[in-house]
Amino acid sequence: MTAPLTETSSPRPADTTVGALRASGHRLRSVKAEVRDNLLARLAAGQPTFPGILGFDDTVLPEVERALLAGHDMVLLGERGQGKTRLVRTLVGLLDEWTPVLAGSELGEHPYAPISPEGQRLVAEHGDDAPVSWRHRSERYGEKLATPDTSVGDLIGDVDPIKVAEGRRLGDPETVHYGLVPRTHRGIFSVNELPDLAERIQVALLNVLEERDIQVRGYTLRLPLDLLLVASANPEDYTNRGRIITPLKDRFGAEVRTHYPLALADELRVIRQESALGWEGSAFDDVAVPDHLLEVVARFTRLVRDSPQVDQRSGVSARFAVAAAETVAASAVRRAALTGEKAAVARVCDLPSVVPASRGKVEFESSEEGRELEVLAHLLRRATADAFRGLLAGLDLSGLQQRFAEGATVETGDLVPAAQLLASLGPVPGLAQLLTRLGVEEESPGQAAAALEFALEGLHLNRRLAKDEVGGRTVYGGGR
Numbered sequence: 001m002t003a004p005l006t007e008t009s010s011p012r013p014a015d016t017t018v019g020a021l022r023a024s025g026h027r028l029r030s031v032k033a034e035v036r037d038n039l040l041a042r043l044a045a046g047q048p049t050f051p052g053i054l055g056f057d058d059t060v061l062p063e064v065e066r067a068l069l070a071g072h073d074m075v076l077l078g079e080r081g082q083g084k085t086r087l088v089r090t091l092v093g094l095l096d097e098w099t100p101v102l103a104g105s106e107l108g109e110h111p112y113a114p115i116s117p118e119g120q121r122l123v124a125e126h127g128d129d130a131p132v133s134w135r136h137r138s139e140r141y142g143e144k145l146a147t148p149d150t151s152v153g154d155l156i157g158d159v160d161p162i163k164v165a166e167g168r169r170l171g172d173p174e175t176v177h178y179g180l181v182p183r184t185h186r187g188i189f190s191v192n193e194l195p196d197l198a199e200r201i202q203v204a205l206l207n208v209l210e211e212r213d214i215q216v217r218g219y220t221l222r223l224p225l226d227l228l229l230v231a232s233a234n235p236e237d238y239t240n241r242g243r244i245i246t247p248l249k250d251r252f253g254a255e256v257r258t259h260y261p262l263a264l265a266d267e268l269r270v271i272r273q274e275s276a277l278g279w280e281g282s283a284f285d286d287v288a289v290p291d292h293l294l295e296v297v298a299r300f301t302r303l304v305r306d307s308p309q310v311d312q313r314s315g316v317s318a319r320f321a322v323a324a325a326e327t328v329a330a331s332a333v334r335r336a337a338l339t340g341e342k343a344a345v346a347r348v349c350d351l352p353s354v355v356p357a358s359r360g361k362v363e364f365e366s367s368e369e370g371r372e373l374e375v376l377a378h379l380l381r382r383a384t385a386d387a388f389r390g391l392l393a394g395l396d397l398s399g400l401q402q403r404f405a406e407g408a409t410v411e412t413g414d415l416v417p418a419a420q421l422l423a424s425l426g427p428v429p430g431l432a433q434l435l436t437r438l439g440v441e442e443e444s445p446g447q448a449a450a451a452l453e454f455a456l457e458g459l460h461l462n463r464r465l466a467k468d469e470v471g472g473r474t475v476y477g478g479g480r
Contacts, residue, residue: 102133111132
């Protein structure tokens with residue numbers, strides 16, 4: 001999920017003129033000064049500096065804050081799915097909500113400092129009567145996903161043949177069609193996956209970062225651009241697609257390394273925030289995924305990341321965990337539709353659906369070819385066992401085990417409704433304590449079945465209960 005860049009919280013100011021703007025006391029600040037002032041104000045007020053960014057509070061965010069306070073352009077370096085793009089987009093919230101621009105300006109020029117021939121002519125002709133409009137900060141953000149076919153014209157600009165055909169001289173600077181970078185003048189520009197840019201295209205950014213101007217096909221054109229440039233990249237030892245050329249790396253003021261969530265709690269917060277679970281109007285707004293299953297998914301993601309069978313250079317994206325949680329929810333929705341259950345509640349029997357769905361999101365070592373599903377299934381079982389021990393350690397489950405002491409069995413599966421599972425188990429001593437330990441506040445058949453099935457699977461994985469899988473269904477008990 002990608003959140004909107006920023007929301008409007010105050011009305012758009014009325015259009016005015018350059019003279020009225022001066023009389024109001026408005027002063028011109030550079031983009032970096034604007035970001036710095038607003039960041040300092042947030043820090044002083046104790047407000048979140050980058051809302052929605054999780055797990056970076058003590059590591060990445062202080063480095064980003066120092067880079068912005070120093071007025072540095074920066075490159076965020078990290079594996080896929082670490083929230084680099086999300087972090088860059090939150091920077092827009094540090095701009096003033098509304099800023100004055102010359103009315104009709106193609107480059108969003110400040111009325112006090114026009115940089116294009118057209119803007120300079122407008123101010124020269126009208127003086128203090130030059131019209132001024134307002135631009136929202138969401139319009140002051142530009143972004144380009146670097147691809148091998150990206151051209152200098154895309155980023156910087158090129159000659160517009162239509163303007164030439166209209167009769168303007170080829171040497172006239174007004175025949176230039178500006179690219180994405182100059183159109184983000186007085187804003188923030190982001191280049192995602194910078195190493196994917198061909199090296200000859202990266203050269204075009206050298207002047208932008210250092211001299212703050214651009215060159216277009218030999219034109220005598222100098223545009224003193226005012227912007228904050230941020231790039232993202234995967235570590236160069238991972239991507240074989242290209243590299244950041246040394247002169248360009250040298251011009252970035254700061255390099256910030258990102259990472260995956262360090263704590264399990266942060267992993268869970270990312271899943272809850274980024275997945276569609278519980279979103280009003282989403283496909284999953286009427287399905288419940290208990291917290292203990294989300295913890296299994298979070299632990300599973302972390303085990304996959306650390307597995308020696310997985311290519312550690314490619315990483316395992318946060319999207320892996322989000323997609324896994326949504327797959328579990330989808331399995332519960334499918335069961336409810338097929339069995340007529342009133343409420344869709346995910347259970348342990350929905351977890352295996354994650355394995356085939358997530359295979360394509362993981363790069364395995366070449367020695368594991370053909371064993372991908374086996375590796376993932378093993379790690380999922382480990383994650384379930386770890387979650388069981390972490391959540392239910394010390395809880396007396398003897399009342400549940402007693403049901404199977406004399407060879408009784410209980411059948412479950414992804415098409416077995418909760419009511420059927422509960423009926424086959426009968427009254428279970430200690431169920432209330434189990435639900436309390438798992439944080440279930442409102443007991444329902446679905447939540448009770450989910451808690452009991454989690455306990456049964458945990459007992460099995462800890463060799464305290466037999467289990468057989470037959471024809472897509474699971475039978476607990478009867479073997480020991």
